[in-house]
Amino acid sequence: MKSIQLMVLFVATLFSATAQQKITVEEIYRGEFRAKGMDALQSMKNTNQYTVLNSDRTSRSQQIDLYDFATLKKVATLLDTKSHTDLADGIDSYTFSNDEKQILIANNSNPIFRHSFTANYYLYNLNSKNLTKVLENVQEPTFSPDGTKIAFAKENNLFVYDIATKNTTPITTDGKKNAIINGITDWVYEEEFAFVRAFDWSSDSKKLAYIRFDETEVPQFSMDMYQKELYPTSQTFKYPKAGEKNAVVSLHLFDVTSKVAKTVNLSNYNDFYIARLKWTNDANIVSAQVLNRHQDNLDLIFVDATTAIAKVVLNEKDKAYVDVTDNLTFLKDNSFIWTSEKDGFNHIYLYDKNGKLKNQVTKGNWEVTSYYGFDEKTKTVFYQSVENGSTVRDVYKISLDGKKKVRLSSQTGTNVATFSPDFSLFINSYSSVSVPTTYTLNNAKDGKQVQEIVNNNALADKLKKYNLPTKEFFELTTEKGHKLNAWMIKPKDFDATKKYPVFMYQYSGPGSQEVANNWLDTNDMWFMMLSQQGYIIVCVDGRGTGYKGAAFKKCTQKELGKYEVEDQIDAAKVIGNYSYVDKTRIGIFGWSYGGFMSSNCLFKGADVFKMAIAVAPVTNWRFYDSIYTERYMTTPQENASGYDDNSPINHVSKLKGNFLLIHGTADDNVHVQNSMQMIEALVQANKQFDWAIYPDKNHGIYGGYTRIQLYNKMTNYIKEKL
Structure with a gap:
């Protein structure tokens, strides 16, 4: 009798050790x-x-x-x-x-x-x-x-x-909705140059510099807002699509004491952007980053506040495009630190106050990913980089002369630093694919941990009962020889003798990254849930994605969606040949740029992919905004084939598999127009497909139970079609 009890106890213990509590969409999107x-x-x-x-x-x-x-x-x-x-x-x-x-x-x-x-x-x-x-x-x-x-x-x-x-x-009185904006960016600047405040104080508090936007000639876009009223209302705003007129920008100076305003003479520029505005340490000199419309020529200008005359102190050109930098830092003598990828990788440079290069501070076939600051006392620069691999982040310090480099982070994964004002200490946020975010206090001299501040041990313990599988990182090589970062999640009870369906996820936009060694986000938890239901999940960062150098990132220039789609199709073919993969059951999913990609992959890779889900996709690059699209594609007038050959709306006749198209009607970024015209194209091609429209939801499609309903819908679609 005792031996039977022991056997039952052993079996129960074994079961509890291997049992996997099921994740639900409700738990994920309730924030559990x-x-x-x-x-x-x-x-x-x-x-x-x-x-x-x-x-x-x-x-x-x-x-x-x-x-x-x-x-x-x-x-x-x-x-x-x-x-x-x-x-x-x-x-x-x-x-x-x-x-x-x-x-x-x-x-x-x-x-x-x-x-x-x-x-x-x-x-x-x-x-x-x-x-x-x-x-x-x-x-x-x-x-x-x-x-x-x-x-x-x-x-x-x-x-x-x-x-x-x-x-x-x-300071101004001529501001008017959909016409003139003073000191605040227009829609396209906010979205694509990622800033809102277009004014700055001089160091002596006596003057303000600001950008004025005249968007009178910019075409309008309208969105119906349905809400719960008897009649919908309409939200109208200026949205310059590729090749259309942009806002005319001008730079102004205002003396707070005398109330005298001046306009900076920028007459030598035509159809240009003022992508950044920042006062230098000299109260009489303000800086601005001016880009031409193609964004392949950037001038850093210094403006004399007395004369309102601008001079170019630094110029950067690129065959593709020049990235705007947020890392412009003025030192006490008005020399400045600047980041640039002009040598093929993003690095830190030091220039004197006249724009003459003094030193390239960091060098190597790797990227600086964040600039944290400069300690005037010790002449030390602090930064984050991918020096130890493009999927990880480490914290470093280096002397301004490029010597005495010290790695301050010690754990492999993603390290993000917040430095103390005197740069003696830093709070390090660390996570990896297997370790939830931990905050520690570290010494900036050698990086050694002083003390733990916040941990997520409770979350790690909570997740034990779900017995999650591992997200495995690897480098995938396509038949064409392209080496691409990838990860894979297999079911916990994976059996190499079985054949599994594969669900691929990607974003693929220029300079982006999805294959990174950091803690799981909500999408990851959904993928873990799908793995519990017998799916292998794979993510591949194709050509055009970031942190592997400018050549890898910019190879998609003028052909957005060509090489990225090719890489996803080729990756799916490689994965389909794995002995444990059912190559007839490969699906793909993406949101925004990723939705553009998943649509294209299903249409162009009709014999490779069985199904695709596209959320809020660009379906025709002619519908998207000027700054983003022209940065990578120039204008439709100059590059019609680049726009049309790679837009999924023009490939609907190739659809063979199952397609789910999802969009929010109040998406001010990727307009629902993209999906509406795609729907009509699919109908006229006599193709069967599925679609879901979310009233009054923006590009994020969230609020109330929206995400729960959306992810349950997508889960059910995968189970039904893949």
């Missing part, structure tokens, strides 16, 4: 697998401290807490919403004045597009502890360097608020 982080982590500038926005669920309050970098101990709670009924709705974001004695707090934010929003703003004085509502429904309020004023935008005009007098002075 979300990792803990350090919200709104900000390094202070004047003290060796940092702040974090914490939440107290019991009291439904938020706190801006101040911590000491060296000890990690909380020094003070700078503000607690419990004490301020005006902030009962919470803190959306916060910024400090330069002297860090005032905080500007945003709440009741209302999104406009991807990055832009309006909000109400409260000014909190850390000495007096007074909280005052100062601005309502405004954009991008920014302290002057001396902390006495706040510049902001409202309804397409710029203003300055004087904190002491509480007076507001208009």
Whole structure:
């Protein structure tokens, strides 16, 4: 009897060790697998401290807490919403004045597009502890360097608020919806140059530089908003499609004291972009990055605020395109640090104040992926790179002369640093495909860990019962000889003697990366769920993706969707020949650029792919915006075949497999027009397919139960069609 009990116990133990609790879409999109982080982590500038926005669920309050970098101990709670009924709705974001004695707090934010929003703003004085509502429904309020004023935008005009007098002075008055914008970017700049605030203070707080957008001639785009009203409303905004007219931009200077405005003479440029604006350490010189429309010529210009005359201090050209950099850093003498991929890889350069190259700081067949800062005391540059492989990220420091390089991160995976103001310490966020994000305090001298701050051990323990499979990284070589980064997730009970269906995922856009050694996101958890249901999941980064050098990234120039599609089809053929893969059951999925790709792969690779899901896809490059599309394709007038040969809408007659097309009607980025015209093309080609339209949902297609319904729909489609 005892031996039978032992046998039962052994079998039960074995079962519990190997049993796999099933993941559900509901769990994923309710946030059950979300990792803990350090919200709104900000390094202070004047003290060796940092702040974090914490939440107290019991009291439904938020706190801006101040911590000491060296000890990690909380020094003070700078503000607690419990004490301020005006902030009962919470803190959306916060910024400090330069002297860090005032905080500007945003709440009741209302999104406009991807990055832009309006909000109400409260000014909190850390000495007096007074909280005052100062601005309502405004954009991008920014302290002057001396902390006495706040510049902001409202309804397409710029203003300055004087904190002491509480007076507001208009800088511009000609702002008008869908016509003139002052100090805030238009839709296409916001989306493709990824910035909203198009104004900047001089270092002496006396002047403002700003960009003005005249979008009068830009064609309009309208979206119907259905909501729950009897009649839909229409949202209309200016959207320049490839080859169409862009906003005419101009650069202006405003003297806050004299209230005199000047226009910078940029008459030597025609049909151009002002992609960045930044004041130098010299209060009389402002810098701007000016790109031609093809984006293959970039000038860094310095503008003399007295004369409003611009001079070119640095020029970069490229046969394909020049990337705008956010890493322009001015040193005390106005020499500057700049990142560029002019030698074939993205690296750090030092120039003198006149734009003469002093030194290339980093070198090698690898990319600098983030520039963290420069320590004036030790003349040391801190950065992140892919020096140890394009799928991992490490933190480094190096002397300005390019010597004394030290690797500060030690674990293989993704390391992201936040440095203390004196660069003596840094908070390292580390994760890998098998380790959820961990935050540690590290010494910037040698990178050694001082102390752990936040871990996700509880999440790791929680996931044990799901007995997740491993995401395996490998290099896939196509028959044409292209070596591509890839990962694969096999079912946990994988049996090499069986044949499995394969579901491929990719994004594939220029400079992007999906094959990276970091912790699992929500898509990964969905893929893990699919693996539990007997699917092998594969992701391949084809040519045109990032972090392997400019030649690999830019080889798709003028032919978006040609080589990337070729690589996905060729990768699927290689995978289809694995002994454990059923080559008749390969599917592919993607969103946005990935949706463009999955559509093209199913049509052009009709004998390779059995099914595809395309979410919010570009179906014709002629429908997409000017800045993004022309960067890689020039204009449709110049490159008609590049546009048409690679747009899936022109290949619908080749469809053989199962196709699911999904789009949101309020997608301001990739308009639902793309899918509507694709649907009509498929109908006229007499092709059967499936589609789902999400009313009033933007490019992200989320809100309420939307993601749960969407991912259940896609899951069911995969199970039915693959």
